[in-house]
Amino acid sequence: xxxxxxxxxxxxxxxxxxxxxxxxxxxxxxxxxxxxxxxxxxxxxxxxxxxxxxxxxxxxxxxxxxxxxxxxxxxxxxxxxxxxxxxxxxxxxxxxxxxxxxxxxxxxxxxxxxxxxxxxxxxxxxxxxxxxxxxxxxxxxxxxxxxxxxxxxxxxxxxxxxxxxxxxxxxxxxxxxxxxxxxxxxxxxxxxxxxxxxxxxxxxxxxxxxxxxxxxxxxxxxxxxxxxxxxxxxxxxxxxxxxxxxxxxxxxxxxxxxxxxxxxxxxxxxxxxxxxxxxxxx
Amino acid sequence: xxxxxxxxxxxxxxxxxxxxxxxxxxxxxxxxxxxxxxxxxxxxxxxxxxxxxxxxxxxxxxxxxxxxxxxxxxxxxxxxxxxxxxxxxxxxxxxxxxxxxxxxxxxxxxxxxxxxxxxxxxxxxxxxxxxxxxxxxxxxxxxxxxxxxxxxxxxxxxxxxxxxxxxxxxxxxxxxxxxxxxxxxxxxxxxxxxxxxxxxxxxxxxxxxxxxxxxxxxxxxxxxxxxxxxxxxxxxxxxxxxxxxxxxxxxxxxxxxxxxxxxxxxxxxxxxxxx
Numbered sequence: 120x121x122x123x124x125x126x127x128x129x130x131x132x133x134x135x136x137x138x139x140x141x142x143x144x145x146x147x148x149x150x151x152x153x154x155x156x157x158x159x160x161x162x163x164x165x166x167x168x169x170x171x172x173x174x175x176x177x178x179x180x181x182x183x184x185x186x187x188x189x190x191x192x193x194x195x196x197x198x199x200x201x202x203x204x205x206x207x208x209x210x211x212x213x214x215x216x217x218x219x220x221x222x223x224x225x226x227x228x229x230x231x232x233x234x235x236x237x238x239x240x241x242x243x244x245x246x247x248x249x250x251x252x253x254x255x256x257x258x259x260x261x262x263x264x265x266x267x268x269x270x271x272x273x274x275x276x277x278x279x280x281x282x283x284x285x286x287x288x289x290x291x292x293x294x295x296x297x298x299x300x301x302x303x304x305x306x307x308x309x310x311x312x313x314x315x316x317x318x319x320x321x322x323x324x325x326x327x328x329x330x331x332x333x334x335x336x337x338x339x340x341x342x343x344x345x346x347x348x349x350x351x352x353x354x355x356x357x358x359x360x361x362x363x364x365x366x367x368x369x370x371x372x373x374x375x376x377x378x379x380x381x382x383x384x385x386x387x388x389x390x391x392x393x394x395x396x397x398x399x400x401x
Numbered sequence: 402x403x404x405x406x407x408x409x410x411x412x413x414x415x416x417x418x419x420x421x422x423x424x425x426x427x428x429x430x431x432x433x434x435x436x437x438x439x440x441x442x443x444x445x446x447x448x449x450x451x452x453x454x455x456x457x458x459x460x461x462x463x464x465x466x467x468x469x470x471x472x473x474x475x476x477x478x479x480x481x482x483x484x485x486x487x488x489x490x491x492x493x494x495x496x497x498x499x500x501x502x503x504x505x506x507x508x509x510x511x512x513x514x515x516x517x518x519x520x521x522x523x524x525x526x527x528x529x530x531x532x533x534x535x536x537x538x539x540x541x542x543x544x545x546x547x548x549x550x551x552x553x554x555x556x557x558x559x560x561x562x563x564x565x566x567x568x569x570x571x572x573x574x575x576x577x578x579x580x581x582x583x584x585x586x587x588x589x590x591x592x593x594x595x596x597x598x599x600x601x602x603x604x605x606x607x608x609x610x611x612x613x614x615x616x617x618x619x620x621x622x623x624x625x626x627x628x629x630x631x632x633x634x635x636x637x638x639x640x641x642x643x644x645x646x647x648x649x650x651x652x653x654x655x656x657x658x659x660x661x662x663x664x665x666x667x668x669x670x671x672x673x674x675x676x
Contacts, residue, residue: 175580199586207584215581217606227603231586262610276585 121316122149122172122284125183129167133179141167143340151283152314156327159337160362165320168337169286172318173205174198187283203232206282210289212273216261221252221272224261228280246278249312250305267298271305278309284316285309291323299323303330324366328352328387336361353385368392409469411529416645417459418530422539424646428653429527435660436519442512444660448519451656452526459530469525470518477514484510533565542640555631563619571612578607 129142142164149155159165170176172186174196184191187204206228209215218224225243234242247257250271256264261272274290287306291299303326310317321327327334327348334351336344338361344351352358352369359365365373369387376382386392417425436448456466470477490505531539541558548554579589587600 170580173584175583202584202586207581209577209581209584212581214611215578215585215603215607217603217610227582227587228585231588280585 120188120283121151122147122187123183123185124148124171124181127168127171127181127184128179129164129171129176130179131167140340142171145340145342147335147342149316149318151316152310154310154317154330154332155319155335156331156333157318157320157335157337158322158324158327158363162339163337164340165337166288169288169318169320170207172284172286173202173207175207199232203280204282205284205286206277206280208274208277208285208287208290210292212277212290213261213266213269216269216273216276219260220258221247221261221264222257224272225276225279228276232280242279242281243275246275247272249278249308250275251301267294267301270294270298270302274302274305281313282315283313284318287317287319289320289322291321291326299326306330322364324352324364324369328366328368336363348387349385352387353383355384409525409528410532411459411461411465412532413460415458415460415530417455417526419645420530420649421640421642421646422531422535423542423640424642424649425527425531426536426539426543428649429523431653431657432523433520435657436516436523439660439664441663442515444663445512445515445519447656447659447663448523449515451652452519452523455526456522456529459526461526461529465529466522466525469521469529473517473521477517480517481510481514484513534562537562537565538636538638538640555634559631567612567615570615571608574611575604575608578604578611 124145124147127142127145127147128140131137131139131141145164145168147168157165157169167176171178171184171191174191178184178191181192186201189196189201189204191201216224218227222243225246226239229239229242244254244257247254252268252271252275256268256272261269264272270290277285285306290306291302294302306317306319307330309315319331331348334344334346334348335342336351336358343361344357348366352366355365355369355373366387368389368391369384372380372382372384372386372392376384382392382395386395432448432451436445439445439448456463485502485506486500488506488509489501489503491503491508493501493503494507495502527536537558540561541554544552544554544557582600582603583589585603587603588596589600589604591597592600
C-alpha cells in the first residue's frame with residue numbers, strides 16, 4: 120500500500136493577491152513501515168505537505184495521490200477510512216484535549232470511527248499503556264495532568280485509532296529533555312509494535328539521525344533532498360546553505376576534517392563515529 | 402496577510418486613508434445626522450454625491466461599497482415593501498384587493514430605501530478607510546473629555562484594541578484545533594445534529610481554554626511591564642490634525658449648509674409630500 124504522490128502542488132488563497140505557493144511539484148513515495156523525518160526551514164512547506172496525507176488539505180493540483188490504497192484524486196474519497204488509516208499529531212497536541220476524562224478524550228477518535236464497547240475500551244487502554252499513562256489517570260480530567268502527561272494523552276488519542284501511518288508535526292517541541300525522550304520512545308514503540316509508517320517533522324537533527332531511516336529536506340515548497348540520514352548529511356555545506364543545522368556528530372566530523380582529518384562526511388551517528396575512530400585508526 | 406481577517410479595512414494609500422481618524426469619525430457621525438435630518442430627494446442626492454466622492458477619493462471600488470449592503474438586503478426589501486403599502490398618499494396607481502399602490506407610497510419607499518443605503522455605505526466608508534487600531538485611537542481621543550466624568554475612556558479603548566488584536570490569533574487557533582479534531586474523525590459539516598454538536602464541543606472547549614490561557618499570559622506580560630492604565634501614558638503615534646483635515650471638515654460643513662438651505666427653500670416652496 121504505502122504512499123504514492125506525484126507532482127503535488129498546493130497554493131494557499133489561489134487567485135488572490137495573497138496567493139502563496141506553499142508546496143510545489145513534490146513527488147513522494149513512502150513504503151509501509153518506513154520511518155521518515157521531514158526537515159526544512161520555517162515556511163518550507165513541510166507542514167502543508169504532511170496535511171495532505173490525511174486530507175486536511177486538498178491538493179491544488181496533483182498527478183497522483185494514493186495513500187494507503189485510497190485515491191485522493193477521486194471526487195469523494197472515503198475521508199473517514201483515510202483518517203482512520205492516517206493518524207495526525209499536530210504541534211502542541213495537548214491543546215486539543217477537551218473531554219471530561221482522559222479516557223473519554225482518548226476514546227474520541229475511535230468512537231468517531233465507529234469503534235464501540237469492549238473494543239473501544241481495549242483500544243483506549245492499549246494506547247494509554249503504550250504512551251505510559253498510569254491507569255489511575257483514566258478518570259482524571261485532562262487538565263489535571265502534568266504538561267508531559269497531557270502531551271502523551273493527546274498522542275494516545277491518535278494512537279487509539281490504530282493508524283497505519285502516523286504523521287507527527289514536531290511532537291517534541293516545548294518539552295524538557297526527559298519528556299522529549301519519552302515521546303520519541305513512544306513513537307519508536309508504536310513503530311516497532313505495529314510496523315506502522317512514521318512520518319515526523321522535526322527540527323532536532325540529533326533525534327533525526329538516531330531514529331529516522333530516511334530524511335526528506337524541504338526548501339521553499341520543493342523537495343530538495345531525500346535519502347538516508349548518511350546521504351542527506353554527507354553534504355554539510357548544502358544543509359547549512361538551506362538554513363538548517365547539522366547533527367552534533369556531523370559538526371564534530373566537519374570540525375575534525377577542517378583540522379586535517381579525513382573522516383567521511385556521511386558519518387552522522389555517534390556509534391559510527393566511534394567505530395570509525397577506533398577501527399579506522401588502529 | 403493577518404490584516405485580511407481584521408474587519409473590512411481596505412488597505413490602500415489615499416487622501417481619505419491619510420485623514421486623522423477623529424476627523425473621519427466626526428464626519429461620519431455628522432453625515433449620518435444629516436441623512437436623518439434631510440427630508441428631500443435633493444438633499445439625499447447631495448449626500449449620495451458626498452458618499453460617492455469620498456469613496457472615489459479613497460480608492461474604494463464600487464463593488465466593495467456595494468458588498469457592504471449585503472447585510473441589509475432583507476431589511477432594505479422589508480422597509481421598501483412596508484412603506485409602499487402602508488403609505489397611502491397621492492394618486493392610486495394600482496389596486497389589488499386590500500393592496501393599494503400610491504405615488505406617495507412609492508416616493509416614500511424610495512426615499513427610505515435610499516436613506517438606508519446611504520447610511521450603511523457611509524458608515525462603510527469609515528471602516529474601509531480606517532484601520533481598527535486607528536479607529537480605537539481616534540475613539541479614545543474623542544472620549545477623553547468624558548474622563549472628567551470618570552468615564553474609563555482609556556480602558557475601553559484598550560479593551561477594544563486587545564479584542565481586535567486577538568481576532569486573527571483566535572481565528573488561527575480555531576483553524577488548528579478544527580484540523581486536529583477533524584484528523585480524529587470529528588465531522589463539522591455533515592452527520593446528525595447530535596454528532597455535529599459533539600464536534601463543535603470538541604472545538605469550543607479547547608478554544609475557550611486557550612483564550613483564557615492567552616488572556617492570563619497577556620495580563621501577566623502587561624503587569625510585568627508595569628502597565629497601570631492611561632494616566633501619564635504617552636503614545637507612539639500621536640494623532641495630529643493636518644491641513645487635509647480642515648479641508649475634509651469644510652466639505653462636511655458645506656454639505657450641512659447645502660442641506661439646511663435645501664430644507665428651508667424647498668420645504669417652503671413645495672407641498673410636504675414626504676410627511
